[in-house]
Amino acid sequence: MHLDDLPDGGARGFDVPGLRCKVIVVRRGDQVFGWRDLCPHYAGGTPMAWKRDAYLNGAGTHIACHAHGAWFDMETGACVQGPCLGKRLTRVPLRVDETGTVSTLP
Amino acid sequence: MQIIGPDLLVFGVDDVPACHEFLTAYGLNAQDYTPETGGYFMSLDGTGLEIRRRDDPSLPPALKTGNMLRLQVLGVVDDAALEAVAKELGRDRQVLRLADGTLRCQDDQGFELSFRVTTRKALDMPAEKVNAPGDYGRKPNQIGVSEDMPAKPRTLSHIVLFVPDIDQAVGFYRDRLGFRITDTLTGAGPFLRPQANPDHHTHFFIRTPPYMQGCEHLAFHMGGPTELMMAGSRMMKQGFESFWGPGRHKFGSNWFWYFKSPLGCNVEFDADMDTHDDDWAPREAPMGPEASQAFLLQWREKWAPTGGPKKD
Numbered sequence: 001m002h003l004d005d006l007p008d009g010g011a012r013g014f015d016v017p018g019l020r021c022k023v024i025v026v027r028r029g030d031q032v033f034g035w036r037d038l039c040p041h042y043a044g045g046t047p048m049a050w051k052r053d054a055y056l057n058g059a060g061t062h063i064a065c066h067a068h069g070a071w072f073d074m075e076t077g078a079c080v081q082g083p084c085l086g087k088r089l090t091r092v093p094l095r096v097d098e099t100g101t102v103s104t105l106p
Numbered sequence: 107m108q109i110i111g112p113d114l115l116v117f118g119v120d121d122v123p124a125c126h127e128f129l130t131a132y133g134l135n136a137q138d139y140t141p142e143t144g145g146y147f148m149s150l151d152g153t154g155l156e157i158r159r160r161d162d163p164s165l166p167p168a169l170k171t172g173n174m175l176r177l178q179v180l181g182v183v184d185d186a187a188l189e190a191v192a193k194e195l196g197r198d199r200q201v202l203r204l205a206d207g208t209l210r211c212q213d214d215q216g217f218e219l220s221f222r223v224t225t226r227k228a229l230d231m232p233a234e235k236v237n238a239p240g241d242y243g244r245k246p247n248q249i250g251v252s253e254d255m256p257a258k259p260r261t262l263s264h265i266v267l268f269v270p271d272i273d274q275a276v277g278f279y280r281d282r283l284g285f286r287i288t289d290t291l292t293g294a295g296p297f298l299r300p301q302a303n304p305d306h307h308t309h310f311f312i313r314t315p316p317y318m319q320g321c322e323h324l325a326f327h328m329g330g331p332t333e334l335m336m337a338g339s340r341m342m343k344q345g346f347e348s349f350w351g352p353g354r355h356k357f358g359s360n361w362f363w364y365f366k367s368p369l370g371c372n373v374e375f376d377a378d379m380d381t382h383d384d385d386w387a388p389r390e391a392p393m394g395p396e397a398s399q400a401f402l403l404q405w406r407e408k409w410a411p412t413g414g415p416k417k418d
Contacts, residue, residue, distance in 0.1 A: 050128060050366040052345040058120020058160075058368070067349050068268075068322065069173055069370030081172040083268075083318045 001025065003032070003100035011055040011063065013037055016092075016104060021047065023092045024055050024063065025102065026074045032102055033075055034092035039065035041083040045090075063089070107194070107284035108187035109180055109300035110224050111308035112262050113153050115324055116177035117369050118160040118168060119144075124368035125157045131344055132365070132373060133258045133337055134326075149326050151226045153181075153262035157369075166210075166218040173320020174370045178217065178265060179208070181224025183302050191221050194282055214278045215269055215319065229260060234330020234377075250332065257337035259326030263360075263376050264307050266322040268314040272296070275311045285309065287388050289357040294393040297357060304381035306358035323364060325374035331361045334377040338363040342405045353402035357389065362399075 006012055006027045013022040022037040037055075038045025049055050050066035057064040062071040062080065070082030077089035093105040119125050122144045129147040130136055134154055139145025144162070148154035158165055158176075165176045182188050192209055195201050202210040208222040235243030237250070244250065269275045272295045279285040285298040288306050297307035312322055328334045338352055349372050351363035360379035364372040391397035409415040 046349065047347060048366070049347050050124075050368050051347055054124070054368070058124065064370070066347075066366035066368060066370065067372055068318075069320070071172070083314070085317050 001102045003027070003030070003096060003102060006032070006102075009060050012053050013049060013055065021045065023104065024048075025094065026055070026063065028074060030096070031075075032094050032096060033077075034094040034104065035063065035072075035077055035089040036092055038090065039067065039070055039084065040079070040087040040089065041065065041068055041070060107190055107300070108183040108302040109191070109221075109283060109285070110183060110226070110302045111181065111300055111305070112178055112265055112324075113181035113222065113224055113226060114146075114156055114177075114179035115154075115175065115262070115265060115321070116156040116158070116165065116179070117174045117321075118158050118162060118165045118176045119174050119369060120160055121368050122157060122159055128346065128365075128367050128369075128373070129155065129157070131341055131346060132326075132375075149259040149261050150231070151229050151261040153226050155262075155324075155369075169216070169320050171317055171319050172370075173268075173318075175321035176218060177220055179220040179222060180300075181226060182221055184223055187302070188221060188223055191283070214274045215271060217267065226261065231260065231329065234332055251336070255333070255336060257328065257333040257340070259337075259375070260329060261327050263305065263325040263327040263374075263379065264309060265324045266310040266312065268318045268320050268322050269295070269311045270314065270316040270319055272311055272313045279309060286382075286384065286386075288382055288386060289389045289391075291357065291393040291397055292390055299382065304383060306360070306380045306382060321369075321371045323372035323374050325362075325376045327379065328361075328375050328377040331377050334361050334363055334375045337375055338365075339405065341365055348405060351402065352405070353399045356397060356400055357391070 011026045016023050024035045024037050026033050037047045039048045048065040064071050068083045070084050071080050072089050079085050079087050095105050096102050123141045134147035137146040144158040146156050208220050210220050237244050285300050287296045290296045295311035298309045347366050349364040349366050354361050358379050360376040364374045367373045407416050
């Protein structure tokens with residue numbers, strides 16, 4: 001994925017070989033943050049979008065799980081509201097190279 | 107207490123157009139809708155949802171948890187039933203009588219409630235018919251499924267609430283409003299049906315910490331399992347995301363398919379729910395995968411044994 005494929009403030013889900021869940025990539029300016037698409041409300045986690053790539057709350061301020069309304073901080077992954085208060089998303093470390101190409105770190 | 111069940115569920119949401127996109131794809135009909143103010147989303151018998159912006163001043167106060175449910179409007183059979191509710195609840199709380207004839211109050215845990223003489227229409231529609239040796243439900247030449255068959259939600263079925271105190275919830279809905287407990291999933295909570303509705307449940311309570319209080323999911327009844335499968339498959343094809351199902355629950359026997367939604371809760375299709383009367387003896391089972399479903403399936407893209415399945 002290239003940085004230009006994701007508008008500032010946007011989110012997208014990607015299939016990553018070897019992972020059983022998608023990886024959510026959110027962009028804030030030139031920074032990107034990667035999270036496993038697994039809401040920690042239930043053990044093992046469940047996917048969070050209500051339709052393809054629809055990961056954010058209405059105001060676009062938080063990653064939201066659309067099963068039961070949990071909100072997560074985009075930069076820290078901490079749940080700030082809803083069923084998994086006190087839990088957090090699992091980070092997927094990302095790298096952006098000088099050409100703007102985004103990739104997962106091994 | 108002659109209560110039928112939810113006529114209307116009101117939500118104050120973050121993203122009204124997203125709810126419009128989701129709920130119309132789900133099969134509800136938008137009425138008096140604008141992207142700025144929201145509107146109604148109705149099933150075939152006139153029960154449904156009202157979707158407004160979170161900051162709409164016409165809405166009752168929001169729950170402290172961020173859950174978007176703002177009001178349950180419960181339908182009763184007639185004026186006498188409405189008076190009975192007003193008299194019973196007026197004993198220990200303020201019951202407002204609004205200009206439109208409805209009652210407004212809170213339950214014991216702060217969920218906003220309204221009561222009105224139901225506005226739902228009686229449906230004159232056949233259920234899905236099944237053919238089996240010994241009992242042919244369909245006439246000769248009457249086909250069972252077609253790609254373009256209608257699959258519209260018929261009526262609001264039930265609401266499931268995350269509640270901090272099950273005893274308090276049961277104390278209110280069973281002991282004050284006369285709901286019957288039909289079955290209980292121990293560790294989660296009870297299924298309840300009001301007296302004027304034979305459906306296995308219009309309400310189900312799940313015990314949670316107070317910071318989760320709100321609507322866990324809501325469901326509409328479909329005309330049968332085939333309609334449920336068609337409606338859900340159409341949602342999947344359009345990129346909406348399944349949460350759980352399709353499958354068939356044990357308690358209630360209803361087929362289910364849950365979808366995540368911009369209402370901040372799951373929205374379920376259900377079909378072929380059991381009905382009960384007061385001769386029913388409630389069952390109990392510990393909450394868990396076995397008690398929750400007779401079977402569970404997972405959608406995938408169509409394939410045929412000629413070219414092989416598409417790789418996930």
